[in-house]
Amino acid sequence: MDNPIHRRCALLRLVVRAAAAAVLLLLLSPAAVTPAAGHNDHGVHKNYLVIVRSPYEYDKKLHQNVSSWHASLLSSVCDSAKETLEADPSAMTRLIYSYRNVVNGFAARMTLEELEKMSKMDWFDRALPEQTYHLLTTHTPEMLGLMGGPRRGGLWNTSNMGEGVIIGILDDGIYAGHPSFDGAGMKPPPAKWKGRCDFNKTVCNNKLIGARSYFESAKWKWKGLRDPVLPISEGQHGTHTSSTAAGAFVPNASVFGNGVGTATGMAPRAHIAFYQVCYEQKGCDRDDILAAVDDAIEDGVDILSLSLGHEDAVDFSDDPVSLGGYTAILNGVFICAAAGNTGPSPATLVNEAPWLLTVGASTSDRRFVASVKLGDKSELDGESLNDPKTTMGDPRPLVQDVDGTCASESVLLAQKITGKIIICDAGGVVSTEKAKMAKRAGAAGMIVVSPEVFGPVVIPRPHAIPTVQVPYATGQKIKSYMQTSRDATATFVFKGSMFKTPQSPMVAPFSSRGPNRRSRGILKPDLIGPGVNVLAGVPSIEDVELAPKAEVPRFDIKSGTSMAAPHLGGIAALIKHAHPTWSPAAIKSALMTTAETTDNLRKPIADVDGKPATFLALGAGHVNPQKAIDPGLVYNMTAAGYVPYLCGLNYTDQKVNTIIYPEPPVSCANLSRLEQDDLNYPSITAILDQPPFTATANRSVTNVGAASSTYVVEVEVPASVKVEVNPPKLTFRVLDEVLNYSVTIKSADGRAPASPVEGQLKWVSGKYVVRSPLLVVAGTRQA
């Protein structure tokens, strides 16, 4: 196909050759750096992230900054002169982003031909084609959270509710007018804040201090994006995550009359800096994510919370969460990211780099209870978001559609279900759509049976007709009653929100599981936090038909590891306030070594099958904010400390240098390599890869508890492994003192463990228990 732009570029290249290097200087036009809004693009160009070598002294002398250098590199491949740039709008938009912090490279639109030419340049490292990331909410979003847990008051006192801490959220938009983002009573942001509010100035305040949209890359693949897309009124997901992390107190929050009291985020006095990088129904563009982190770090955020990820485990040097995350920790910014929603299958995690806090999801103890009363007088509990004042009255006939899932209008034959209660299995379309179809067919109510893999967990949604959602096992009971009873009937009793559900928290069925696919020797997820039925702010509730004049509901319950990550972002802000000098690694360690491993029945936290959850689902356990603020000891790290680890993972120098940019390049040959088990991580994974099946893990602990304190080690492991800790006692004399220990793990019978062995290592003093999960696996260190 002969495209005019393509031809033009070929022509220009001839000019470049003829005019040689002298032309280059002309190309340092800021116009090339600032992307223009033109859409004069004829489809031959595609987005690439281009990674380049570090600038030489020569490059630095020639160019005032890295952006102008990047612009000149790009120009040298295709466009030749400033005039041409100005004359050809498509050429002006070639440079989408020039990154300053997160990666040494730029995003640009190029033809394959140009890419090929570029790949021969001495400065070229590699180019990655565009990638779409996704928000990590389940598509049957859900409810409830740990709002107002009984012990939060004490922690808020110590941390002053995160006052002065800035939490950066990357998400799909934010409804700025939500009461959760009311600035009343908030102090102005600290002087270091350099960010922007691209909203109407009246909309940002001392709570929502920044709001920007990133779509310069996305706009090329999703043409519908408005230009500029300001995150003013959209943002189901981003409003929810932001208010979870740092929402202000909102009294009398409720979802359809299911009163939940005062809603608040984890850090009610922290500031929110919002970065829109995702677009509803579309996704999040990798290069926009990188640009937002690039800015957020310069803006002065303290915490970053990312509820997004790729579908797959991505190499740490190709992934924006990992690349941005490294630059974040290099700048003392704590970063947490959602673990993914593709559990319970193993090896489904995303966001696996060790410098991130990878957050899985748990259930909380709140349920929205409703019962199904069957004609045989039995009463079975499920959950419902219907207003507890809803009444069903007399029992109604109970029916099923032909295929059981109620997934299409044609099977919901009106005469069959009018005035009746229909029972529907999961599958086909979402249950909220099924409710709309059932309503059109005149059904009186609906029972939705959850998937078997969800075990006892139910994720209630608002439905157009009275609906009770039941666990799979309960659904089977109802169906067997229907089979044995000729005139099966049922009615519903709505009971509203109830707390103290036994056996909570539990691992959420959808929460992604390890092992870590990119670094087997680092246990992921790091921990779990509330991610099922989390109540937080929304612009309005989706999937619901409101009565005329009804007030638009401002809170909804959603579920996903997306909801768990901002809980940890908010809690990290509280710790940051209490301990402003702690490194991101120290905060992460505090969160992990104090996590709970038992539920409210004091039994090991269960998975959806009712059995104790494995470390691959649970990580270090369920976050306990109250304990995390005073952990006793921490496993500290500097950003540079991850470099020998990356070398140990056999990353090439190029990849290592991509990750650690803007730190000066290193060569692994010049460094000692670190095995994964020797990284100073708060959890321990021993890989017993070859006879005699012994591994050693070294660790350093920093005293942040009492100046003078003695810790004694306690190891609990099954008899199949033997563990020795040296020294078994650590005596600290001053605060911030660092002491080392090493753990030797041996297979007791001299053979590789047949299945993963789980134990724990605790350093115990009078006041503190500093616990690390200890996982022993067979196989190789390779990912």
Ligand SMILES: *[C@@H]1O[C@H](CO)[C@@H](O)[C@H](O)[C@H]1NC(C)=O
């Ligand atoms: C880089 O330098 C150019 C001038 O050479 C200037 O116009 C541009 O704003 C600078 N960019 C940044 C990010 O400082």
Ligand SMILES: *[C@@H]1O[C@H](CO)[C@@H](O)[C@H](O)[C@H]1NC(C)=O
């Ligand atoms: C909160 O902190 C203040 C001062 O630090 C203290 O006087 C007060 O007792 C604390 N309140 C609670 C509930 O711990």
Ligand SMILES: *[C@@H]1O[C@H](CO)[C@@H](O)[C@H](O)[C@H]1NC(C)=O
């Ligand atoms: C900014 O918001 C105020 C108050 O909502 C409104 O009156 C004004 O028209 C808005 N300005 C713009 C430019 O949207």
Ligand SMILES: *[C@@H]1O[C@H](CO)[C@@H](O)[C@H](O)[C@H]1NC(C)=O
């Ligand atoms: C909450 O709602 C109740 C009942 O509608 C009302 O009496 C109370 O004043 C409300 N509280 C606040 C703080 O709005």
Ligand SMILES: *[C@@H]1O[C@H](CO)[C@@H](O)[C@H](O)[C@H]1NC(C)=O
């Ligand atoms: C951890 O290491 C960092 C970087 O060396 C240091 O600034 C910090 O004080 C150390 N201790 C803690 C508790 O963060």
Ligand SMILES: *[C@@H]1O[C@H](CO)[C@@H](O)[C@H](O)[C@H]1NC(C)=O
């Ligand atoms: C690695 O060491 C060699 C020899 O000492 C030195 O020439 C080289 O510059 C070093 N490379 C890096 C990237 O530090």
Ligand SMILES: *[C@@H]1O[C@H](CO)[C@@H](O)[C@H](O)[C@H]1NC(C)=O
């Ligand atoms: C681990 O610790 C032992 C004992 O202190 C030491 O001999 C060994 O060199 C250490 N290994 C690493 C990789 O630091």
Ligand SMILES: *[C@@H]1O[C@H](CO)[C@@H](O)[C@H](O)[C@H]1NC(C)=O
């Ligand atoms: C602890 O280990 C680190 C390296 O892991 C080492 O630099 C430091 O010297 C050790 N400290 C002591 C007291 O042995």
Ligand SMILES: *[C@@H]1O[C@H](CO)[C@@H](O)[C@H](O)[C@H]1NC(C)=O
């Ligand atoms: C790195 O390469 C070495 C040598 O090929 C190999 O023994 C080792 O297992 C590799 N490590 C990882 C983590 O892949």
